[in-house]
Amino acid sequence: MTSSDMAIHMSPHTSSCASSRSSAVLRAVLLCLAWFAQPVAGNEQGAEVDEDRSAVAASADTTAQNRYWGQPTTDGRYRVSTRFRNFDGQTIALGFDLATAESRRSLSEFGVDDRELDALMRLCRQAMACDQATYDGYTTRYYREHALRLTADPGRASRLSVDVPAVVLRNRSRVRPLTDALRRAAAERGQNGDWMIKTAMTLVQTALPYKKPVAQLEGRSLLGFYPPAFALERGYGDCDTKSALLAAMLLDLGERRVVGLHVPGHYLLGLDRRPEADEAFITHQGRPFVLVEAAGPAMRGLGDVSMRTRGALARNDGLRVDPMF
Template sequence: MTKRKLTRLLLNQLTASACLLCFFGFPALATQLSFNQQNQKLHYVWSDAEQTRHQITVDISQTQFTLTTFQRYSPKLMQQALQQQAMQWFQQQKKTDVLLKRERIGLNYELQITGPDPKQVREITNALRQQQNQAYQDYLTQHHFQIFKNFSNQWAVKPNHTAIALLSQADVAPFVNAFKPLVADKTEAEGIELLLSFIQSIPYSALGADKTQRGTGFSPPAQLLINNQGDCDSKVTLMASAMMQLYPNRETIMVIVPGHALIGIDLPQQGNQKILTVQGRDYVLAEPTGPANLLLGKVDNGSAVAIAQQQMRVEKFIKPASAQ
């Protein structure tokens, strides 16, 4: 498929962002004992799989947040923004002998160039298409989206999880600083497992869900921590972003299976921990979603079946240059 055809397909056919619907039943629930926010401090109390009580206080009073909200992908809003940019671009060309019209074709509006000279119309039309292609790519980047093929082999749009995890480093720093004393005397695996239990204990929320549709939203790490709720891909992104600072020598991946997401960490396998080998590197899998206290290397049955059947996509979280 050519870039032009792909862009046109995305502009005209996408009706919703890709959503990761994390509706898995877990028998044993993670426990957040309390959460409160006061004077720009976030106070969390939770228990891990061994029912050991932990607590941290995160001071966000000095933090200049980069990304605290995330707007759901809307093809209609995206198309309106791109067409407005295209009209501004056309006005800058100062072509008095051709016209730019916004015409309704089916359920969509498209821009059409008209004029007396067919050659000039073709030239301006091609230039406009190039401008729209670039504007579309810029729109995805600026709003932290990326295109991908979903499990139905259809083009869709989803949050760019790896870019968001990297962009959120400063946002997550207050949490990481508060968490470091808790893992100072622990092995790497023990510390990661404690981080996992904390994220599992955060209340699950199918973001954007109502009585008629399941969640189609996403919370970047700062928003998840402040609102104290999140869904599967939001929690995986938070854990990956925190791992970049807590354990910068460890690589992490997001494993997307139908309706769900989990994380992989390049730790040495211990016992019968579930691992996934990607490009010759072994990653121990984990389920940050909760509410189960699933230990490091333990995954939900649905995740295990999907992975065994190769119904998955893998995305590598890119670490900051200073950590590489």
């Protein structure tokens, strides 16, 4: 189980809200749904980080010079500055302001809050008939609206995981202060879209520190994941958080077709382009997608993935493609 994956144990009992017994059943169901208070076990995402020691060692001098810092302003914004080196060895300094309200909105529309589930239970109790199926319908819709996938396998506990494409598409416009700063930097240097894409990759890989997001914040379960706008404010993330941030940036920069790729214990991206020699890629809908690492801290170019990821691709082991277009 990765940090963005949790089990839910649902009560199979059905009843009507017309009796006091049914109210007790619904309270029991809600307690069963209090999965978000449990710690996550078996987190494997960190296994990908620092795996390729030669790549990390080669980038040690570069990453040591990279910085990402921010502070709130008096007008409700969050001012970020970052300094890093790109693949061409250029030192890039960017500054941009985030709207704190947008960052908070990105958080409120993601994850699970027990107070919101309480409100769903009250809403269900007010209905003419409120059995288990009705309540399950409320909660399933709630998960979908909060960018979560509910997977139910026969004979096993249902599982919640992050719907990364939904999060990316909701946050594409919210990362625009950063992508606008990248556009200005490219214009100043007379550079094109490929330069911006590769510079965005190095920013997320090396300037934004690798750190696992918290499981809960202010009563909301986040499944160990930050939406892109909130990740920019917090200033760190792990592989799926960084991948979602980079995907939102690439889409806003004009990259038309991006996919997410889940391999066991790790998450990365794919870009719709013809692979060069030795670049790792997958084929989706008959088109090649060159793979892109976002986790860092090593600086990895297009198609440069770890041996662990290459092994999963060769075995076709637990792969899932998430189209983001």
